[in-house]
Amino acid sequence: MVSSTNTTIVNERPHHTLWGDAWIRLRRNKLAMAGGIFIIVLTLAAIFAPLITPYSFAHQDLNAILENPSSKHWLGTDGLGRDVFARLLYGARTSLAVGIFAQLIVIGIGLPIGAVAGYAGGRLDNALMRFVDVMYGFPDLLLVILLKAILGGGIYQLFLAIGLVAWVNIARLIRGQILAIKSREFVSAAHAMGGMGPYITWRHLLPNSLGPIIVSITFNIPRAIFTEAALSFIGIGVRPPTPSWGTMISDGYAVIFASWYQVFFPALAIALLMIAFTFLGDGLRDALDPKMRR
Amino acid sequence: MTALLEVRNVKTYFYTQDGVVKAVDGVSFNVNRGETIALVGESGCGKTVSALSILRLVAEPAGKIVSGEIIFNGIDLLKLSNEEMRKMRGAKISIIFQEPLTSLNPVLTIGRQISEGLEFHKNMSVREGMQEATRLLQMVGIPHPERRVHDFPHQFSGGMRQRAMIAIAIACQPQLIIADEPTTVVDVTIQAQLLELIRNITKELNTALILITHNLGIVARYAQRVFVMYAGDIVEHGKALDVYHTPFHPYTAGLLGSVPRLDEPRKTRLQPIEGQPPDLIALPAGCSFQARCAYAIPECHKEKPPLLEISPSHFAACWVSQKGSRSWQK
Numbered sequence: 244m245v246s247s248t249n250t251t252i253v254n255e256r257p258h259h260t261l262w263g264d265a266w267i268r269l270r271r272n273k274l275a276m277a278g279g280i281f282i283i284v285l286t287l288a289a290i291f292a293p294l295i296t297p298y299s300f301a302h303q304d305l306n307a308i309l310e311n312p313s314s315k316h317w318l319g320t321d322g323l324g325r326d327v328f329a330r331l332l333y334g335a336r337t338s339l340a341v342g343i344f345a346q347l348i349v350i351g352i353g354l355p356i357g358a359v360a361g362y363a364g365g366r367l368d369n370a371l372m373r374f375v376d377v378m379y380g381f382p383d384l385l386l387v388i389l390l391k392a393i394l395g396g397g398i399y400q401l402f403l404a405i406g407l408v409a410w411v412n413i414a415r416l417i418r419g420q421i422l423a424i425k426s427r428e429f430v431s432a433a434h435a436m437g438g439m440g441p442y443i444t445w446r447h448l449l450p451n452s453l454g455p456i457i458v459s460i461t462f463n464i465p466r467a468i469f470t471e472a473a474l475s476f477i478g479i480g481v482r483p484p485t486p487s488w489g490t491m492i493s494d495g496y497a498v499i500f501a502s503w504y505q506v507f508f509p510a511l512a513i514a515l516l517m518i519a520f521t522f523l524g525d526g527l528r529d530a531l532d533p534k535m536r537r
Numbered sequence: 538m539t540a541l542l543e544v545r546n547v548k549t550y551f552y553t554q555d556g557v558v559k560a561v562d563g564v565s566f567n568v569n570r571g572e573t574i575a576l577v578g579e580s581g582c583g584k585t586v587s588a589l590s591i592l593r594l595v596a597e598p599a600g601k602i603v604s605g606e607i608i609f610n611g612i613d614l615l616k617l618s619n620e621e622m623r624k625m626r627g628a629k630i631s632i633i634f635q636e637p638l639t640s641l642n643p644v645l646t647i648g649r650q651i652s653e654g655l656e657f658h659k660n661m662s663v664r665e666g667m668q669e670a671t672r673l674l675q676m677v678g679i680p681h682p683e684r685r686v687h688d689f690p691h692q693f694s695g696g697m698r699q700r701a702m703i704a705i706a707i708a709c710q711p712q713l714i715i716a717d718e719p720t721t722v723v724d725v726t727i728q729a730q731l732l733e734l735i736r737n738i739t740k741e742l743n744t745a746l747i748l749i750t751h752n753l754g755i756v757a758r759y760a761q762r763v764f765v766m767y768a769g770d771i772v773e774h775g776k777a778l779d780v781y782h783t784p785f786h787p788y789t790a791g792l793l794g795s796v797p798r799l800d801e802p803r804k805t806r807l808q809p810i811e812g813q814p815p816d817l818i819a820l821p822a823g824c825s826f827q828a829r830c831a832y833a834i835p836e837c838h839k840e841k842p843p844l845l846e847i848s849p850s851h852f853a854a855c856w857v858s859q860k861g862s863r864s865w866q867k
Contacts, residue, residue, distance in 0.1 A: 428639040435592055435634075436627035436654040436705065446653075450644045 265454075268530040275526020278519035285516065289335035298326035300333035301484040309502050318508050321491070322498055327505070331512055334486040338516065341401060341471040342464035348406025349463065353413035354449075354456075360414070361421025362444045372418065378411045387470060391479055398481050401474065405467050416459050420452030427451075454531030461524035465517040472513055488513050539611070540567035541745050542591070542713055547605030549583075549590045552598075556818040560586040560600075562769035568713065573739065573746040575756040575777065577792065578766035581814055584749045585635075587766070588715045591747075592630060593622050610712070628658040631706040633735075635718040637698035641690035647674070647701050648686035654708045673704040677734060696727040700734065707738055714739065715747045720755075732759055753793055757781040765789045768815050768825040771844065775851030785853035788826050824856065832857050 269275055288295060298316075304324035312319045318327040360371040378386075390404035424430065425448060433443050474480035475489025483490065488509040495505025549561040561583045568574050576584045589595050590602050593614060607614040609630065614622065631654070634640040642650060651673055652666025661669065667686060674682035677700040690698060699719060706714050716735060720728040736759055739746045748760055756763045757777050764774040765786065773786040784790040794808035812829040815821060821828065824837040836842075836856040844854045853859070 428634060428636060429642045431594060432632075432634055432640040432705075433642070433653070434594055434626065435632045437623050437625070437657045438627075438653065439623065439657075446645070447642050451642070453644075 265527075265530040269526050272526040272529065274522040275530075278522030278526070281515065281519040282523065285335055285519075286339055288332055289339055292329070292332040292336070296326065296329040296332060298329035300325065300330045300486045302326075309498065309505075311502070312504065319502065319504060321494060321505055327491075327508060330486040330491060331488070331508060334488045334491060334509065335512070335516075337398065337481055337485060337487045338468045338471060338513075340398065341405065342468045342520075344402040345405040345409065345467040346460050346464055348402060349410045349413055350460070351410075352406065353410035354417055356410070357414035357417030358421055358444055358449060361418040362425065362440060362448065364422075368418070372415075375411045375414055378408070379415075381408075383408050384470065384473065387474065388479065391474065396479075396482050398485065401471060401480060405470055409463060409467065412463065413456065413459055416455060417449075417452060420455055421448050424448050424451045454528075457531065458524055458528040461520055461527055465520040468516060468520075469513070540608075541570045541572075541610065542568040543606070543608040544587070544591065545606040545608065547587070547590055547607060548603040549586050549595055549600060550603050551600045553818075558817045559769050559820065560817060561590060562820075563605075564766070564769070564771055566764045566771060566774065568745045568747060570712070571739070571743045571745055572762070573736070573748060573760045575748045575750060575760035575763040576766060577750060577753060577756055577763055579751055579792070579810075579814065581817075582766045583769040584766055585717055588632065588717055588747065588749055591715065592626055592632060594626075624658070627654040627711070628709045629711050630713045630715070631709070631711045632715040632717060633699075633702050633706045633719045635721055637695065637702045637722070638690065640702060641698060643690055646687050646689055647693065651686075651701065651704050651708055654705065658709050669708070670704070673708055674701070676707075676738070677701070677704045679704075695723050696731065699723060699727075699731055703731075703735060703738065707742065707744070710742055711744060713745045713747070715749070717749045718751070719748075720750075735759075751792075752796065753781060753789075754796055765792070768820065769817060770825065770854070772826065772855070773853040774844075775848075779848070779851050783848075783851075785847050785851065785858040786826075786855045787830050787832055787857070789853075791829075824854070834860075 269279075302325060304320065306324065307316070307320050308322055308324040310316055310320045316326050316328065318331065321327055321330070356371055356375075360368040386408045387404045390407055391400060394400040394404055421444070430443060430447055433447050438446075471480055471487065472489030472492070475487040476493045478493065480489055481487045491509040492506050492513075495502075495509065499506050544564060544566050546563050546565050547561055548559070548563055551558040551560055564583070564587055566574065566576075576587060578584050586595065586600075591607055591609075591614065593602070595602060602615060605615070609625070614625065617625070641647070648667045648670040649663070651670035652661065652663065655661040655666045655669055656663065671682045671686045674686055679685050679697060679700055685693075690701075693701060699722075702719075706716075714735075719735065720731050723731065732755060735746065735748075738744070748756070750756060753763075760777045762774065763777045763780045764771050765780065765788065766772070767788050773780060773784065773789050780789060781793070784793060788810070791808070791810035795810060797807060810829055815825050815828065821838075822841075823839050824830070824833070824842055827833045827837045830837065834857060842854045842856045842859065844852045845859050846852050847858055
């Protein structure tokens with residue numbers, strides 16, 4: 244605490260909050276930190292893409308198609324003479340936006356439903372969870388394709404389609420967490436002090452399940468990114484000329500024997516981003532586990 | 538003077554797969570304003586369930602208060618709506634749980650947990666609540682309260698956590714505090730400190746206290762009256778010192794005999810009560826203690842003994858004592 248620094252106290256101990264502890268443990272995990280740094284660098288690069296590359300993602304130079312990597316075009320050009328590096332950077336915008344905004348929708352739907360089901364229990368819980376089971380029974384990608392067909396093209400529709408399918412996982416997770424924590428004594432204590440149900444859910448139950456929720460989100464982001472890439476690969480993701488790593492792979496696939504790097508670089512980008520999120524998620528899971536506290 | 542709390546013939550049952558567990562089966566007791574009473578008995582005798590019944594915090598849907606009246610300040614708590622009952626909890630009646638670590642939320646600061654009740658019942662802002670929390674921590678004897686108020690439960694020692702629990706319980710100046718074995722999980726040196734603290738605070742705030750314990754030694758020192766529970770029922774009650782010195786029920790005597798006493802010469806071995814408490818699903822006919830009682834007479838197997846006044850304001854539910862024969866006593 245800041246206030247304690249200028250008072251002289253004999254038995255001063257380091258003052259760590261729960262999150263402070265987790266951060267210390269996360270910092271010790273090199274893979275997780277590498278993953279986190281990669282994600283941050285990629286995010287910054289995506290945001291400041293115009294400052295990094297002079298090329299536009301849509302500009303076609305028909306005099307320079309399928310060029311090999313050079314000092315002019317770092318990763319070469321594609322079949323329409325567009326700079327691959329620029330498209331990769333702008334494509335990161337699509338991927339990260341899908342990853343993050345789809346998760347916001349997932350949380351927006353999954354958190355209230357999971358919390359209500361877990362707290363209320365009984366028939367309401369039963370009804371909500373049977374609905375979740377039905378959703379769970381469908382193959383995810385098929386459902387996203389179906390929703391995309393109903394909602395129409397565009398990147399916002401893509402967020403929504405992925406979010407509307409993926410929320411069931413987090414709803415289940417949150418319900419399970421709430422059920423487990425609900426029976427803990429401090430929840431009875433909060434009731435004994437006159438706490439209201441919604442207040443107790445928000446103030447006592449959810450903060451105690453935050454760790455697993457954060458970990459789950461970290462693992463779900465790459466899944467959403469992969470779904471977007473898959474959809475764009477089969478041509479129902481984002482609309483051209485908006486660049487997407489999936490579209491780039493799809494385009495490059497046609498010319499794979501002429502220039503293999505058309506497929507290689509976007510595929511590498513997807514792989515690296517997914518590994519980065521997985522490492523970060525693993526690290527967070529260990530860091531936020533209270534049993535790891537020493 | 539009417540009693541602050543009057544528990545009348547309360548029955549709290551748990552409906553399980555194996556049958557109905559009669560955890561509390563017709564318990565009656567009362568607490569006067571500012572008085573300390575003790576509920577005594579071994580594990581599983583219904584002490585805690587009785588306490589939770591007063592707050593209406595028995596785990597539903599399995600547990601249910603089947604019948605009885607709990608009159609608090611002239612109002613039957615069992616007839617209140619959930620919302621009215623919620624306004625009672627913490628504000629008028631509060632509870633100190635047995636296990637302070639699990640009763641504190643690990644991710645909230647101690648200060649926030651103390652100020653919670655003040656925010657619920659006294660419309661305080663978080664800032665005002667935290668100031669009051671600092672004052673309360675000072676009152677329960679936590680050093681550097683202005684700094685400690687921002688600590689998390691895992692940064693407190695066991696004794697300090699229980700002090701924080703006391704601070705939470707007294708925050709809204711309730712008229713009744715229920716202390717459910719408040720000293721069981723701390724070591725003996727801290728036990729005495731905590732009990733003194735609870736006694737001083739209840740005296741200062743003129744708060745009534747229900748002390749739940751299995752230690753009759755504590756009872757004699759801190760409570761004015763004592764109610765001994767066995768198998769969901771009260772088997773003996775009276776002034777704490779009377780019960781301590783001349784128990785009328787063999788069970789009470791057994792409890793006393795199984796606790797080391799410093800006021801008697803160490804020539805006798807501790808006498809444990811043999812056997813196990815009866816199955817609360819299938820209570821035997823007659824006295825529930827008969828199977829473990831060395832002095833049982835035929836009546837004990839036929840009919841359950843009523844609580845009768847054996848000497849002034851000292852009641853016991855025992856056929857042997859009521860017949861005037863106290864041959865079982867030392």
